[in-house]
Amino acid sequence: MALILSVETATKNCSVSLSKDGKLLDYKELAEANFTHAEKLHLFIEDLLKENGYNLPDLKAIAVSQGPGSYTGLRIGVSSVKGLCYALEIPMIAIDTLEVLARQLVIEEGLIVPMIDARRMEVYSAVFSKEYNMLEGVQALVVENDSYERFKGQTLHLLGDGASKCKELLDSSDFVYHELFLYPSAKEMVVPAYKKFLVNEFVDVAYFEPFYLKDFVMATKKK
Incomplete structure (x- = not known):
């Protein structure tokens, strides 16, 4: 049984899905004007597993949207997934964010x-x-x-x-x-994540970095 958690945080949409053997079981997501990924992501993961009768140790892999996208969103998603994969000793899968969006x-x-x-x-x-x-x-x-x-x-x-x-x-x-499809969603990560899982196409948890595409530029307030 390949139980895979997928995490998509590259845009305003904080999205998490759970799949089994390449089939979507359930998902949770919320898109807000202000990024709430830091507050919502772990709650979504916890609730999604609990509502479907699973625990973190049941997971066989975790997939993450690798970018491009929001610097802050990508950093939150990737760091969270890296921490979980390291603690659970399971592989990490990276999927291109634009492919996730295209699959809608x-x-x-x-x-x-x-x-x-x-x-x-x-x-x-x-x-x-x-x-x-x-x-x-x-x-x-x-x-x-x-x-x-x-x-x-x-x-x-x-x-x-x-x-x-x-x-x-x-x-x-x-x-x-x-116009109905604004943001990538973790539910569209199910198929590519399972394909990569079957051929052991994983990334190095210790050294993987998001694909930011451009350097982060911090906005400063005018005096």
């Missing part, structure tokens, strides 16, 4: 472009096939009118909290906006 869409044709909001007109983005294979790697993209000119003629499905601010620039019929 099921499409028949075209490409999936997940976008996580960064600063101003910048987004963290990648391009995936309908089978969720990454066709273009993760990048910090300053969106311009011709940002996706190379995919002209193909239908591009945009989702995530970074997509809405692109509407005025990316307004051709090639672009379809899925």
Whole structure:
């Protein structure tokens, strides 16, 4: 039995899911304007296990969303998962945050472009096939009118909290906006986490670091 806990904290959504042999059992998540991950994450984990009749020692692995995304959110999620994996002596699985977001869409044709909001007109983005294979790697993209000119003629499905601010620039019929899907969710980590578990694709608990993509910049108040 492969009981896997998945943790997603790369955005405003604090999300945790529990799966067994690649099937979702249950999940808990909350997206708030102010990050509450530090207060909610361990409560979500504790409640999720208890409500489904399991304890921490029953887990076989823990998956974490590796980024890109919020520096603070990623740091909280990864440090929490590292601590649990170390204490329980179980493997740790890392999954790309943009893949987690992309997996919320099921499409028949075209490409999936997940976008996580960064600063101003910048987004963290990648391009995936309908089978969720990454066709273009993760990048910090300053969106311009011709940002996706190379995919002209193909239908591009945009989702995530970074997509809405692109509407005025990316307004051709090639672009379809899925505004209901704003944040990645741990429930979409179930399938990729189980696939990695089956082939022992784990990361080093001691040395793993989140994929921040950009250096952290601390905001300072104006005097």
